[in-house]
Amino acid sequence: MKNQFLEAGQIVNTHGIQGEVKIVPWCDSPEFLCQFDTLYLDGKPVRVRSARIHKGNVLAFLEGVSDVNAAMAVKGKTVFIDRTGVELPDGRHFIADLMGLEVIDDATGEKLGVVADVLTPPAHEVYVVKGAHEYMIPAVDEFLVKTDVEAGYIRVRLIEGMRTDV
Structure with missing residues (x-):
C-alpha cells in the first residue's frame, strides 16, 4: 500500500529573523519541492507562503511561522508532501x-x-x-x-x- 504522505525533506535551520526556514530536500531536486503550496509537519497541513532555492536547499516562509523563535520551534522536523496530484515522468518512482x-x-x-x-x-x-x-x-x-x-x-x-x- 502506497503512503499518501511522503517524506520530502528536513527543516535544518532558520534563515534570517522573519521566520524563513531552510529545508534540505530529500527529493530529486529543490525545484520539485518548491512546486508545493502545502507541506505537512507532524501530520498537519502548513501553507507555503513562498519558497525559493538557495545553494541547493529550499528557503521557505510557512504559514504560522512568522519569526525566528517560531522557525526554531520547527527546526529538525521532517517535511512531508501529499502524493495526490503529483505526476512523475514515465519510468520514475518515489x-x-x-x-x-x-x-x-x-x-x-x-x-x-x-x-x-x-x-x-x-x-x-x-x-x-x-x-x-x-x-x-x-x-x-x-x-x-x-x-x-x-x-x-x-x-x-x-x-x-x-x-x-x-
Whole structure:
C-alpha cells in the first residue's frame, strides 16, 4: 500500500529573523519541492507562503511561522508532501514505493531479495538489494528490465560485480 504522505525533506535551520526556514530536500531536486503550496509537519497541513532555492536547499516562509523563535520551534522536523496530484515522468518512482520491492533476476527467475536502500549519487540511483546475498544495481535501463510497483517487483539484468558480498 502506497503512503499518501511522503517524506520530502528536513527543516535544518532558520534563515534570517522573519521566520524563513531552510529545508534540505530529500527529493530529486529543490525545484520539485518548491512546486508545493502545502507541506505537512507532524501530520498537519502548513501553507507555503513562498519558497525559493538557495545553494541547493529550499528557503521557505510557512504559514504560522512568522519569526525566528517560531522557525526554531520547527527546526529538525521532517517535511512531508501529499502524493495526490503529483505526476512523475514515465519510468520514475518515489523511493518510498521502491523500498521492499522483490527483486528478480530476469535471466533465471531467481528471487534475489528486496530493495533495502536506494543510494542517490549524482549520476543515477543505485538499488541496494538484500537477500541471501547483497547486490548493488544501478537504476538504468541496461539493468532494469521491468519495475512494477503495483505488483511488488523489479526484474533486473545482472552482470559480474553487482554482488557485493563475495
